[in-house]
Amino acid sequence: MRAVWLTGFGGPEKLVPGDAPDPVAGPGQALIEVAYVNITFVETQFRATGAGPYRPELPMIPGNGVGGVVSAVGPDVDPTLIGRQVVSSTGGSGGYAERAAVDAAGLFLVPDGLALDSAVALLADGRTATWLVHSAGLVGGERVLVEAAAGGVGTLLVQLARAAGATVVAAAGGPYKVGLARDLGADVAVDYRNPDWTDRVRAAVGGVDVIFDGVGGTVARAAFELLDRGGRMLSFGLASGEWANISEEAAERRGAQAIRPAMDPTRLRTFTESALAEAAAGRLRPSIGQRFPLHRAAEAHAAITSRTTTGKTLLTPH
Structure with missing residues (x-):
């Protein structure tokens, strides 16, 4: 072969x-x-x-x-x-x-009604996005910032957060990616390559309650400054090449949490099946x-x- x-x-x-x-x-x-x-x-x-x-x-x-x-x-x-x-x-x-x-x-x-290519696209990213929303304890009315919102996991997080009733802010690199995130349902979409991107977020929604950090580095550290008291940042990727590296002291000063959640291996199948079922029902589009x-x-x-x-x-x- x-x-x-x-x-x-x-x-x-x-x-x-x-x-x-x-x-x-x-x-x-x-x-x-x-x-x-x-x-x-x-x-x-x-x-x-x-x-x-x-x-x-x-x-x-x-x-x-x-x-x-x-x-x-x-x-x-x-x-x-x-x-x-x-x-x-x-x-x-x-x-x-x-x-x-x-x-x-x-x-x-593969569930009935779901194309094979879509099912493959959901295999890793679908369970990751579903697990992150679960880990965040996301509730309706919260303001959610999704970094790398045009990536495999990010595009799904935008949709899942919107379905949970959150106000979704998407941060992506470049006009095309920003437009894709907006098309997927983001309420606000900004280009994190612009130096004033966090100012634009503040102008639109004030602070945020949850950050899904798939970039790390300077983007994540800038995003962290948007967290309101009681907020939480969940870091799952380092597209920039480094983790956010937010210290416990910095998080404590903001009254927020910066965590890198660990996947519970006993829940892998449940999260994967959930993502596949949501896509088969037309509620999630990879x-x-x-x-x-x-x-x-x-x-x-x-x-x-x-x-x-x-x-x-x-x-x-x-």
Whole structure:
């Protein structure tokens, strides 16, 4: 089969198309004919530095989120899964390929009425956004600032916060991304590349009660100054290359919280299923900004790291 190999840690050029042995569904596994692969920002960091929860042997096939049709199952796996459309994590590797053998217990059936590409786009980002809204304890009437509002998670946070009854302020980089966030339902949308962006937020809504921080760095530190007493900042990403690094003393002075919440692994499935169900019902719309054929995975990574992408980036093996 065709695949993309990570030959070393470094730039996007370390992703090299090539052949790989066809995987086989072992005990407890299902074999997926991959139609779409989702790329996460974390994967670009792993490619660049090797930072991650494990140290694989190189070369390896990266990729942690796939969607397609089950073509075979291993021993002790329900044979009625064959022919079903599913999305699944791979466990951290093996996704950038035409086929992937995955743990059958981790499969998610694609709900009726939801396109397969949308389901793949929601696999990682949908559960993250749903978990963040849950962790924030968001209630109607609160003012919510979403950083990186045109990204994969940010576009979903805008919609979920709006559905929860919040006043949504979207911060994104560049006019096109600002317009996308506004189209998704943001009440106020600002370009955080403008030096007075926080002044514009204050003029529109005063302070904010919740910040979903997907950028980190100077953007997040500026956003933190918008928090009113009792507010909370939840940091989940560092598109800038660094975390917000708000000290406990600074948070205490504002009477606010700056937290980096930890995902409860026992809730992963619940949050994923919730996102898929909301999308199937038409209440959540993933934004797929760009698609690349599998052999151009290096270009996809380069686009993400240059921050020229919007929404979700997918690879298409076929």
